[in-house]
Amino acid sequence: MGTPRSYQTQAIIIKQTKLGEADKILTIYTPEFGKLKAVAKGACRPGSKLGGNVEPLTHSLMMLARGRNLDIVTQSQTIDGFLALKSDLWGMSCGLYLLELIDSFTVENNGNPPLFALLLDTLRRLCQTDSSEIVLRYFELHFLHYLGYRPQLHQCVICNSPLRPVVNSFSFSQGGILCPHCSEKEPESHPLSVDSLKILRLWQDCDYATAKRVKMKSELSSQLRQAMQGYIKYLLQREVKSIAWLEELRGS
Amino acid sequence: MMISCQPLARLIEAFSKLPGIGPKSAQRLAYYLLHRPGEEAEALAEAILALKEKIGLCSICFNITDCDPCPICQDKERDHSKICVVERPSDIPPLERTGKYKGVYHVLHGAVSPAQGIGPEELKTRGLLSRLQDGSVTEVILATNPNLEGETTAMYLRRMILPLGVRITRLARGLPFGADLEYADDATLGQALEDRREF
Numbered sequence: 001m002g003t004p005r006s007y008q009t010q011a012i013i014i015k016q017t018k019l020g021e022a023d024k025i026l027t028i029y030t031p032e033f034g035k036l037k038a039v040a041k042g043a044c045r046p047g048s049k050l051g052g053n054v055e056p057l058t059h060s061l062m063m064l065a066r067g068r069n070l071d072i073v074t075q076s077q078t079i080d081g082f083l084a085l086k087s088d089l090w091g092m093s094c095g096l097y098l099l100e101l102i103d104s105f106t107v108e109n110n111g112n113p114p115l116f117a118l119l120l121d122t123l124r125r126l127c128q129t130d131s132s133e134i135v136l137r138y139f140e141l142h143f144l145h146y147l148g149y150r151p152q153l154h155q156c157v158i159c160n161s162p163l164r165p166v167v168n169s170f171s172f173s174q175g176g177i178l179c180p181h182c183s184e185k186e187p188e189s190h191p192l193s194v195d196s197l198k199i200l201r202l203w204q205d206c207d208y209a210t211a212k213r214v215k216m217k218s219e220l221s222s223q224l225r226q227a228m229q230g231y232i233k234y235l236l237q238r239e240v241k242s243i244a245w246l247e248e249l250r251g252s
Numbered sequence: 253m254m255i256s257c258q259p260l261a262r263l264i265e266a267f268s269k270l271p272g273i274g275p276k277s278a279q280r281l282a283y284y285l286l287h288r289p290g291e292e293a294e295a296l297a298e299a300i301l302a303l304k305e306k307i308g309l310c311s312i313c314f315n316i317t318d319c320d321p322c323p324i325c326q327d328k329e330r331d332h333s334k335i336c337v338v339e340r341p342s343d344i345p346p347l348e349r350t351g352k353y354k355g356v357y358h359v360l361h362g363a364v365s366p367a368q369g370i371g372p373e374e375l376k377t378r379g380l381l382s383r384l385q386d387g388s389v390t391e392v393i394l395a396t397n398p399n400l401e402g403e404t405t406a407m408y409l410r411r412m413i414l415p416l417g418v419r420i421t422r423l424a425r426g427l428p429f430g431a432d433l434e435y436a437d438d439a440t441l442g443q444a445l446e447d448r449r450e451f
Contacts, residue, residue: 015367020272046428052437056400081438089407092400093366100367245366252411 006065006074009033012119013056014099018044026054026073027103028062031116035106038064040073053078057086057095059120084127090249094132097242098122098139104236105147115146121208131212133221138211140228141204149235152176153201158185165194170227172234190230196223260286312383314359314376316341324356331355336393337380337409339363339402343395355393358383363401364408372408380409384416391419398425 011028014035019025024043028036043050053060053076063075085091102119106112122139129135144150155162157176164179169189171178177197183189192200199220203211216224229243255261260282267278285293309315310322317323324330324344334355338344341359360375383389392413396402410420426444427436436444 047430047432049432049435051435052440053435055437055439058437078437083439083442086400086403086439089404089411092404092407096366096400096404103367241369242366244369245364245371248371 003066006063008061008063010079010116011036011060011062012099012116012123013054013058013060014103015056016040016043016054022048024054025070029102029106029116029119030111031113032111034110034112035103035108036064036071037108038062038071038073039067040076050076052081055081056099057082057092057123059123080124082123082127085123090132091126093242093246093249094126094136095123097136097240097246098126100240100242101140101143101232104240105143112146115143118142118146125208129212133225134212134214137224137228138203138208140232141200144231144235145204149175149231150204151200151231153197153204156182158182163197167191167193168197170231172231190227192227193220193223195220196227199224200227313357314361314379315344315357316359329354333388333390334393335380335383335389335391336395338395339397339405347395355391360396360405363396363405365401366404372405372412375405377409377412381412381416384413384418389418391421394420394422398423 009030009032011030014027014029016024016026019039022042022044024040026038026040028038030036040050040054042048043054045051050073054073058078059080059082061077061079062073064071065074082095085095098119102115106115118139122135125135126132141151151170152175155177156168156179157171157174158178159182161179163177166180168177168179168191169183169186170176170192171183171186171189173188174186177192178186178189195216199214199216202214229240233239255264263282263285264275264278267273267281268275270278273281285296306318307316308318308320310317310320310325312321312325315322315324331354334353335358336347336353336355337358337360338347339360339362341361344357344359347353347357358376358380360377360380362370362375364370364372364375380392384392392409394406394409396405396409406422413420424443424447425440426447427433427440433441
């Protein structure tokens with residue numbers, strides 16, 4: 001017996017590109033197979049049964065048939081279209097940021113069920129909350145954890161000494177915090193206040209219900225944002241493009 | 253297959269760069285032209301050259317045109333107080349075909365796509381905002397595509413236009429003719445229900 005010719009999976013649609021006149025190539029994120037590319041035939045036609053069910057930022061139940069190169073989407077039923085997110089410019093942009101992170105960091109055919117669950121929960125949280133900054137930072141920390149880039153926040157990554165409550169610094173290249181002594185040797189590292197470190201430590205190990213209770217001023221919030229996004233940029237070795245857009249929206 | 257004849261090889265290579273045309277189709281097209289009368293080839297070559305030489309963008313609406321301003325912007329019969337904003341020049345003919353719109357257009361030449369690094373600066377948004385400054389425009393119809401990029405663009409434009417006090421409308425979203433309710437997505441069906449009308 002070979003592998004079955006078709007299979008069913010949950011999927012979050014990450015992006016789509018047009019293929020020929022009426023088809024689309026979808027990039028989807030699934031729990032069992034990770035990132036996949038699949039063809040949605042005829043999805044651009046107005047009467048298509050796939051049509052709106054294969055738009056990015058949609059959680060769908062999909063039936064796929066194995067193709068020679070790319071698998072083919074035969075059915076797609078929307079489970080959650082995150083409509084609250086799509087009707088709000090800021091919310092939608094946050095959603096697109098998450099999708100870009102997933103797309104940039106994951107490889108095809110590498111299932112990571114906890115990461116899928118995190119993405120799904122985060123999109124739902126963005127639909128409900130006003131404090132999107134916390135949702136995004138919580139996502140970033142746990143996202144990096146599931147990918148194997150969990151930052152070490154409890155002791156100095158060079159000398160292993162426990163961190164004291166002073167301004168330490170976040171070394172992106174070492175993947176963790178440096179004590180003031182070691183950070184002198186690493187001029188590239190990013191200074192991190194005592195409060196910032198406390199919050200990151202809390203978020204790294206607590207559930208979201210606890211994480212969202214944190215109250216912080218905008219200054220602290222932007223400090224955390226810069227630290228996390230700096231680390232992500234270092235890991236990716238390039239800019240995350242949607243960040244520029246989020247910054248533009250913050251400014252206007 | 254090696255083509256020893258240089259001009260033919262050049263044409264095949266040029267054809268195969270076109271979208272949707274592979275090496276085999278390119279060969280077929282080239283051989284077809286080889287056997288057609290000279291005038292036909294000349295007409296084709298001329299049409300291609302004219303495309304690049306004569307066509308530019310309208311300085312008002314940024315639609316593609318061979319005269320500036322474009323015929324739509326020049327037309328005094330049209331209602332210049334209404335501007336319909338579209339993503340691409342190819343979106344205008346279908347709107348014109350409906351015969352229901354008598355206003356003018358504005359072509360953005362794309363949509364905001366954060367993941368591809370396309371922001372409003374890369375589009376013709378500034379031109380649109382400057383057209384709204386003198387107060388002669390009373391309505392802006394946002395006719396960007398009803399997908400993620402189009403929605404983002406529409407919401408961004410709404411945010412920019414709102415302070416100017418111009419009426420902003422968006423093309424209705426609903427079920428296309430020939431659709432099947434069973435397969436409609438929630439977003440479309442929900443909107444179709446919300447915007448239902450007297451029958």
